[in-house]
Amino acid sequence: MMRIFPIFRRNLTHVCSLKPYKDTKWLMPNGNPTGMYIYNCVAQERVPIILNDPSFATWYSCGPTVYDSSHIGHACCYVKLDIIQRILKSFFNINLVTAMGVTDIDDKIIKKSLETNSDFKTVAKKYEHEFWLDMSSLNVEKPMIITRVSEHIDTISGFIKGLIDSEMAYVAKDGSVYFNTSKFPNYGKLQAGHDNGETSDDAKMNKMDFALWKGYKPSEPSWPTDWGEGRPGWHIECSAMVSKIFGSQVDFHAGGIDLKFPHHENEEAQSCAYHNSRQWANYWIHVGHLNLKDTKMSKSLKNTISIPTVLEKYSADIFRMACLMSNYRYPMEYSDEVMSTAEEVLKKFRFFLKDVQVYANQRVNGVGDYNNKLMNELQKVIENNLETLRSDFDTASCINTLLNLISHTNKIIKGKTTDYYPVPVLLVADYVLQVLTKFGLKLSESSTENITNGFIDTLVEFRHTVRSNALERKDKELLNACDVVRDKMKLMKIQINDSKDTPSWVTIK
Structure with a gap:
């Protein structure tokens, strides 16, 4: 895969010619209109999808922070993004080059490693392995490129050094590095007027400044840099890894709605500052939350449902159908009623x-x-x-x-x-x-793998003949017997569809 990246960079140099869109902070790319439209959170309306090259596009998804098992909220996000990718590829013949970043070094991972008295890499590998198994069980296509933070420390530190050298970032007394938001006038363009959650700190010049690098702490893993030891901040990792793969601009950048601010906001700011450009990601795609009936689902509320638990009750096709029947941008409810409808x-x-x-x-x-x-x-x-x-x-x-x-x-x-x-x-x-x-629906009948379809066909046809004769003679005893056969087959995950002429059957989950 790495051999094609220089070609991408050459093509992407032509994308930097951008023009305003209705006096908003979103800039319409020059290039090839696809005829498609997508909601853009910066323009706050649907905008045309325009690609530098009409035959391919670059796509980056923010992947999991692997400190715990994934839940159905994650499943909803990645299934819906998988559906969008499939639409671009299968309906509109766009060759997507897809990448995903996995955060395998983070506060929560460090905390879990201390609690379990294990190395942070052991924790991260365990839950990343679980994540890919879950995605496979949901028929979510694996990205072409997977980038892990721990494997790109040099890339990340080099990116930060570029921001320090351009005076868009500064080194604090404790060895931490912060992005200087006062030098980036467009900060807040994804979600203006919101506090980015950063706290006041004597080491910071401005409250809204955010950490690119966290200074050394004895209890945490660290790596050496020109300004001292430490580890990457959360936001910087995606910008650095995406830039390494796709150059100075990416077509689609996707993730859950909870990442819109401050994570994606900070990514856009530091990336534009590093590349000296006005726009880094041309199209942000944000998936709405998955909520339980009448309440939000989150790990902090301890009301999450694991992906294997859901798949014990409903098939991957049923879950995907529920996602297809909802709008990707808006919240989706998870309940037995919704799943039964799907x-x-x-x-x-x-x-x-x-x-x-x-x-x-x-x-x-x-x-x-x-x-x-x-x-x-x-x-x-x-x-x-x-x-x-x-x-x-x-x-x-x-x-x-x-x-x-x-x-x-x-x-x-x-x-x-x-x-x-x-x-x-x-x-x-x-x-x-x-x-x-x-x-992405498989429409498979895996539950009948050990049953001969011909035998079921014969049984269903025989029942249909008996039932038709019983209906003609109004024989209630035989009709009840046919209903018993139907109900017993349903318990075996086989549902019969009675019709006047020819019956049919399908397997159910």
Whole structure:
């Protein structure tokens, strides 16, 4: 991977020509319009996505601080970012070069290492390993590049030295280094008017100044620098690692809404100061919080839910569908009601795909025909969904449109008409499957791996025959027996969808 970075840097030199956007502090890049729009927190409105190169874009995500197990709040953030990345790549053919930073040296990691009487690296490796297992179980694609703070100390210290040399940062008496916010007029452009949480300190020139480097303490790991021993501050690490990989500018910088201020604010300030530029990240992407019903979820409140715990109850597809049915920028509620709704929507899609398979392969007299009305509806849906996704990745509207499309198609599949339209029906099913797959849904049936599908088909068809005869004769005893079979199969995670003509079945979580 490292061989391509010099090419990126050459291309990125052309991005620095920027112009204002409606008198805001966001600057519209010169380059290639993609036709897509995204909400920009600096402009406080949707703005066009413009890339220096029309075929690729750079993307950096703030990764975990690995001092504890991840929870479903983290899962929500990374699943939604994964969905956006997949949309850019699969729907709009943007080659994303993705990177993620892992904070493996931090106050909380040091505290955990002291509490457990273990080395900070041992703590970090344990929880980072857990994190990647969790991401894999959620079908979140791994970034191309993973940068760890402990492996980039020289890069970080060199970045800080550049800020000191340009007098944008200063060394305090205790060996700590602070960014001088009074010398950066645009400080606060991501979220103006908010206190960055820094406390007053005799060592600091201004209250809003933030630490780039923390001076030496005997109980903490430290590294030597030109100004003395210590360790990196939290904010500086991302700026330094991103600059090493992507140069003086990055297209997309993503993370949870809680990172918007002060973390991303500080990143933007120190990066612009280091590169002597007016804009470092062209597009900030912030994912809304995941809340429990009527309350915020956080480790401090001790009400978090682990990712494995959720996946014991709901599949990764169900969780992803819940994320797809919400707006990435706004808070999302986690509750059994929300997850059950997502599960029902997912089952509608899976039943539809099964029903289409049965419909297309049924033995009928006559000749198959085309249904121009359905074909026109499909084309309209394809165009509308592309437009919906272009407009700030509105996946919820896209899912609703797909549901309307399958409802329309089901009228043909399950209608009383003798007309047979296999081609348009199959095209609809193929499109639905393509979209859901591009969103990262696996639509797998892993629970039936040890069961022969043919045996289940035979059982379902036999039950359907018995049930149809029972309905015709109004035999309540046989109907009750069919219901017992249905309920027992549901307990085995197999749900039968009864219909007048041909039944179908899907596995459920």
